[in-house]
Amino acid sequence: MDIAKRHNLKVVEDCCQAIGAEFKGQKVGSFGDFGCFSFYPTKNLGGMGDGGMITCNDENLYNRVIALRNHGGAIRYYHDELGVNSRLDEIQAAILRVKMPYVNEWNAKRRENAYRYNEMFAKYPEILTPKEVENSYCVYHQYTIRIENRDKVHQLLQENGVGAMIYYPVPLHLQKLHKELGYKEGDLPLTEKDTKLVMSLPMFPEITPEEQQTVVDTVVKCLNMTKQAV
Ligand SMILES: Cc1ncc(COP(=O)(O)O)c(C=O)c1O
Structure with missing residues (x-):
C-alpha cells in the first residue's frame, strides 16, 4: 500500500481463496482499495453457481463499481461508461446469506485439518507442507x-x-493470454519450479481424520512407487 500510495496506484486484492483470512489481525479485502471475493461453489464460502463480492471503503469507488456491474449505468438505461453484466443473482444471494454465518466455523475446521495433515506428514521430510x-x-x-x-x-x-x-x-506469465508481455520460460525460475512440484490434497471442513490418514498413506505409497520405478 505504501508503494501504491507513492505512485498513485489503486490496489485490488484478490481474496478469492481467502475469505476470513487475516494478517496482523486485519481481514484480507480491507487493505487495498478493493477486495475481490469469489463464491464459486468450491470456495470456502460457495454459492450454488457463480457469484462474487467486491469490498471497498470509498463512496465514489463504491458507486462506480455498482454502476460497472450493471452495464456502466448508475441510472437505469443511462450508460456513462462500458460496464459488464455482473449482478449477483438473487437465488445465489439468498443461499450465501444463509451460509455466511458459518464461514468462520468452517475456516476453523479447515485450519484444524491442515494442522492434522502437517502432523501426519511430519515423519516424511521429503514432502513439504505449507508454512x-x-x-x-x-x-x-x-x-x-x-x-x-x-x-x-x-x-x-x-x-x-x-x-x-x-x-x-x-503460471500467469506463461499463459498465452499474456504473450504480448514477452515473458519466456526461465524468467521466473522459482514460480516455474514450484509449478512443477505443487499438488493440492483433499481439503474441506468435514474431512475426517481417517480420510486424511488414507490420503497421507496413499501419497506416501505413490511417492515410493515412483522412486522404485526410477
Ligand atoms: C485466486 C483466485 N482469483 C480469482 C478467481 C476467479 O474467481 P471466479 O471464478 O469467481 O471469477 C479464483 C477462482 O478460482 C481464484 O482462485
Whole structure:
C-alpha cells in the first residue's frame, strides 16, 4: 500500500481463496482499495453457481463499481461508461446469506485439518507442507504440498482414488493470454519450479481424520512407487 500510495496506484486484492483470512489481525479485502471475493461453489464460502463480492471503503469507488456491474449505468438505461453484466443473482444471494454465518466455523475446521495433515506428514521430510507466515490467519482453501515426481505421483493418486489437484499447471506469465508481455520460460525460475512440484490434497471442513490418514498413506505409497520405478 505504501508503494501504491507513492505512485498513485489503486490496489485490488484478490481474496478469492481467502475469505476470513487475516494478517496482523486485519481481514484480507480491507487493505487495498478493493477486495475481490469469489463464491464459486468450491470456495470456502460457495454459492450454488457463480457469484462474487467486491469490498471497498470509498463512496465514489463504491458507486462506480455498482454502476460497472450493471452495464456502466448508475441510472437505469443511462450508460456513462462500458460496464459488464455482473449482478449477483438473487437465488445465489439468498443461499450465501444463509451460509455466511458459518464461514468462520468452517475456516476453523479447515485450519484444524491442515494442522492434522502437517502432523501426519511430519515423519516424511521429503514432502513439504505449507508454512504459515507469522501473524497470519490462514483459511486453507487449499492444502498444497510440494513433492518430487509430482506428475507421476498425481497420476497414481488418481488411479488410487485420491482426488488431488494441480493448482495451477501454467503460471500467469506463461499463459498465452499474456504473450504480448514477452515473458519466456526461465524468467521466473522459482514460480516455474514450484509449478512443477505443487499438488493440492483433499481439503474441506468435514474431512475426517481417517480420510486424511488414507490420503497421507496413499501419497506416501505413490511417492515410493515412483522412486522404485526410477
Ligand atoms: C485466486 C483466485 N482469483 C480469482 C478467481 C476467479 O474467481 P471466479 O471464478 O469467481 O471469477 C479464483 C477462482 O478460482 C481464484 O482462485
